[in-house]
Amino acid sequence: MAHRFQVNLRGVIDLLSHHLYSTPGVFVRELLQNATDANRARQHLEPTHPGAVHVELIEKQDGGPPTLLFRDEGVGLTEEELHRFLATIGESSKREAIEAHRADFIGQFGIGLLSCFMVCDELLVVTRSVRGDGSTWEWRGRHDGTYSVGPSAHPMERCGTQVFLLPRPDAAEYFTPERVRQLILHYGGLLPYPIHLTAHGHTEHLNSAPPPWRRTYPSAAARRQALLAHGREVFGMDFVDCISLRAEAGGVEGVAYVLPFSPHFNARQKHRVYLKGMLLSESAENLLPDWAFFVKCVVDAQGLRPTASRESFYEDATLSRAREALGQLLRQYLVDLATEQPRALQRLIALHGLSVKSLALDDDDFYRLVIHWLPFETTLGTMTLEHYRQESSTVRYVNTLETFRQVARVAAAQGLCIINAAYTHDAALLEKLPRVHPDAQVELFSAARLPQGFEELTHEEDEAVARLRRVAEEALEPFRCEVSIKKFLPPEVPTLYGDASDGAFQRDLERAREETDALYASVLEGALGKRSDEERPQLCFNLRNPVVRQLARVRDTAQLRLSVEMLYVQALLLGHRPLNAREMALLNRGLLGLIAARLDDDEGTGGMH
Numbered sequence: 001m002a003h004r005f006q007v008n009l010r011g012v013i014d015l016l017s018h019h020l021y022s023t024p025g026v027f028v029r030e031l032l033q034n035a036t037d038a039n040r041a042r043q044h045l046e047p048t049h050p051g052a053v054h055v056e057l058i059e060k061q062d063g064g065p066p067t068l069l070f071r072d073e074g075v076g077l078t079e080e081e082l083h084r085f086l087a088t089i090g091e092s093s094k095r096e097a098i099e100a101h102r103a104d105f106i107g108q109f110g111i112g113l114l115s116c117f118m119v120c121d122e123l124l125v126v127t128r129s130v131r132g133d134g135s136t137w138e139w140r141g142r143h144d145g146t147y148s149v150g151p152s153a154h155p156m157e158r159c160g161t162q163v164f165l166l167p168r169p170d171a172a173e174y175f176t177p178e179r180v181r182q183l184i185l186h187y188g189g190l191l192p193y194p195i196h197l198t199a200h201g202h203t204e205h206l207n208s209a210p211p212p213w214r215r216t217y218p219s220a221a222a223r224r225q226a227l228l229a230h231g232r233e234v235f236g237m238d239f240v241d242c243i244s245l246r247a248e249a250g251g252v253e254g255v256a257y258v259l260p261f262s263p264h265f266n267a268r269q270k271h272r273v274y275l276k277g278m279l280l281s282e283s284a285e286n287l288l289p290d291w292a293f294f295v296k297c298v299v300d301a302q303g304l305r306p307t308a309s310r311e312s313f314y315e316d317a318t319l320s321r322a323r324e325a326l327g328q329l330l331r332q333y334l335v336d337l338a339t340e341q342p343r344a345l346q347r348l349i350a351l352h353g354l355s356v357k358s359l360a361l362d363d364d365d366f367y368r369l370v371i372h373w374l375p376f377e378t379t380l381g382t383m384t385l386e387h388y389r390q391e392s393s394t395v396r397y398v399n400t401l402e403t404f405r406q407v408a409r410v411a412a413a414q415g416l417c418i419i420n421a422a423y424t425h426d427a428a429l430l431e432k433l434p435r436v437h438p439d440a441q442v443e444l445f446s447a448a449r450l451p452q453g454f455e456e457l458t459h460e461e462d463e464a465v466a467r468l469r470r471v472a473e474e475a476l477e478p479f480r481c482e483v484s485i486k487k488f489l490p491p492e493v494p495t496l497y498g499d500a501s502d503g504a505f506q507r508d509l510e511r512a513r514e515e516t517d518a519l520y521a522s523v524l525e526g527a528l529g530k531r532s533d534e535e536r537p538q539l540c541f542n543l544r545n546p547v548v549r550q551l552a553r554v555r556d557t558a559q560l561r562l563s564v565e566m567l568y569v570q571a572l573l574l575g576h577r578p579l580n581a582r583e584m585a586l587l588n589r590g591l592l593g594l595i596a597a598r599l600d601d602d603e604g605t606g607g608m609h
């Protein structure tokens with residue numbers, strides 16, 4: 001025999017309140033939404049019906065928390081509908097509506113009314129249907145899952161529905177006039193039907209003004225001021241600029257605000273989104289393309305679908321078309337800035353360079369428009385690509401921070417401009433340059449090439465450093481590092497360590513070999529074995545440096561070797577390259593050697609008293 005599932009209502013309410021809804025206050029949203037949907041459904045039958053929502057706090061004689069009443073003049077419910085739609089979780093009349101009308105409703109899941117049980121133990125619905133025989137019916141539902149239906153002792157004069165909420169003592173805070181007013185404005189401030197609130201004998205029309213982007217203004221400047229003021233009110237910050245949004249797909253309308261600070265890379269902004277005038281979420285993330293993280297939006301959508309929690313939009317084809325259209329508007333904003341207000345664009349790039357770079361990477365036309373405005377860090381300071389290309393026909397860049405650190409000082413002293421493209425998107429943007437501007441030359445710069453431009457030694461100098469060269473070659477042979485001695489600027493730099501672009505990779509391989517087991521080591525060995533002599537790293541000594549000149553005169557071979565080893569390790573450390581085990585040992589030996597030599601000196605001269 002088949003049995004029916006039993007649903008424990010308390011459990012379901014608990015589930016909703018803890019996992020689906022962010023706060024008990026959402027019951028106001030659900031009731032406003034039901035009243036709005038009921039008004040709409042009635043307008044489908046009687047197009048001239050005006051529709052309104054009345055909310056009232058009815059004081060109790062005993063001084064206890066007032067009863068809250070939501071009243072509409074919508075379609076109402078028949079006795080049969082009360083049983084079907086109110087007593088069955090997941091049943092919704094809106095799902096049955098014909099396709100053309102279904103999209104007009106906000107509700108669709110048949111669970112919204114349950115949210116009332118987060119703040120009350122008993123719910124009374126009194127209703128008179130436009131489709132019924134004129135009688136008034138009552139449905140009384142309780143949090144324990146029981147309900148009763150019967151004819152009402154208080155017949156309604158007009159069709160519509162009244163929902164009475166009898167507060168639970170611990171939820172009394174939701175039943176004060178201030179709180180109800182604030183919740184109505186928060187969730188329903190943009191709803192298309194007038195919402196009236198009556199409390200202490202006073203009635204107020206709460207949503208009299210249309211949303212700021214739909215109002216008319218005497219001038220574009222007045223509109224901009226009003227929209228920025230709205231942004232300040234909603235998000236509590238002063239935005240740099242505002243961009244009007246409108247997308248046919250999903251019927252989206254609203255404003256995007258340009259953030260006054262640089263957000264984290266790819267930090268998805270939380271947008272305030274309304275669905276048919278009802279606040280859906282203050283933290284919707286999926287509305288804009290990923291690159292557009294420089295704006296925060298307020299939008300109202302007529303044709304997007306909510307998720308069951310109502311707190312974001314459902315990912316479907318319409319949402320993706322809407323996202324695409326909104327992205328186009330933001331792109332157009334940037335294009336207009338580039339062509340009409342380049343200074344404003346530069347200010348925006350200074351704040352939101354990452355967003356702009358990210359879009360330029362995906363979009364060739366936009367790239368062409370903005371690439372020359374984009375700033376890059378170079379060995380000669382930060383400059384735009386336009387500035388760079390005025391100075392040098394070939395764009396040279398390095399793609400790791402280590403290489404940049406290694407070459408920056410020396411390259412700058414030679415007047416060589418090299419871009420640090422280790423930042424997000426920079427290397428990819430530069431590599432794209434010749435594709436978009438065929439005359440541009442772009443080159444990945446290798447630190448090993450830097451010494452090629454250094455001044456060669458004279459014959460006498462060459463002879464004077466012969467010993468230094470020999471000792472250095474022997475000392476660095478175990479590290480497969482070659483030695484050269486030249487003259488370069490600045491004189492304060494004693495050595496420059498340079499390797500080909502894959503040098504760092506080779507060093508990583510060597511370090512990995514030290515740290516892995518035999519089997520894996522043999523695999524790495526294969527990779528290392530392929531390395532040719534041309535790829536060997538090089539330590540270039542600078543004879544302009546006083547220490548190096550002094551070294552050339554040192555007679556004691558052991559002392560000379562120790563100094564060379566220390567300069568080698570120092571050069572690696574300056575490039576922020578991790579040391580391998582042998583290099584660590586070298587550093588330790590060198591430091592201890594220097595300390596010992598210093599102590600010997602002190603003892604010799606009677607340094608300790």
Ligand SMILES: Nc1ncnc2c1ncn2[C@@H]1O[C@H](COP(=O)(O)OP(=O)(O)OP(=O)(O)O)[C@@H](O)[C@H]1O
Pocket residue numbers: 030033034035038072074075076077085086091092093094106107108109110111112113114160161
């Ligand atoms: N004010 C009202 N006037 C007429 N019918 C109503 C009213 N409130 C609720 N109903 C009926 O009760 C049903 C269930 O309402 P409920 O709020 O639980 O779900 P829903 O609005 O259909 O969907 P959702 O869970 O998405 O809100 C509705 O589909 C509607 O038929």
